[in-house]
Amino acid sequence: MRLGKRIRDLRNARGWTQFEMAEQMGFDRSYIAEVETGKIEICLRNLEIVAETFGLEPHQLLKLASK
16 A cells, blocks of 8 residues: 555656556556555556656665655
């Protein structure tokens, strides 16, 4: 859940809607919503895509989510 909240916070900080973020990453908007709300867990490949989109390494995104 913390990872989803961190992803949502990063998305909001950039002023993106879920649709805009999903479009940039090649995901469906509903996938972003489910990750952000903790309904599903993100796989490693998708974690890499999300981190890259935000200019982070995957371990940085995970570290930020653990705080």
